[in-house]
Amino acid sequence: FTSVCPKTGHPDFGTVSLTYRPGRRCVELKSLKLYYQAFRNEGIFYEAVTNKIADDLAAAMAPKWMVVETHWKGRGGIRSTIRVEVGGGA
Numbered sequence: 001f002t003s004v005c006p007k008t009g010h011p012d013f014g015t016v017s018l019t020y021r022p023g024r025r026c027v028e029l030k031s032l033k034l035y036y037q038a039f040r041n042e043g044i045f046y047e048a049v050t051n052k053i054a055d056d057l058a059a060a061m062a063p064k065w066m067v068v069e070t071h072w073k074g075r076g077g078i079r080s081t082i083r084v085e086v087g088g089g090a
Helices: 029-037 046-061
Strands: 002-004 011-021 065-075 078-087
Touching: 011 046, 046 065, 046 078
Parallel strands: none
Antiparallel strands: 002 011, 011 065, 065 078
């Protein structure tokens, strides 16, 4: 996963992990991949992009529960993991 730091313009590299219990809808993997790629040139902080992914997927799928976790590669010696839980039972 790639996005851009809104302050420095430097690229941020990470991994997105999605775990969910589906409701009546799900998202096709190719569509999910294209959605993730849409962030490639977007200036957005780690927390904001993780929350946006969780909000957008919760709206699209209405899962019974979902966890979106982003793991960011280190910059300046600091690595980050951001976790968002939607619903119960995760």
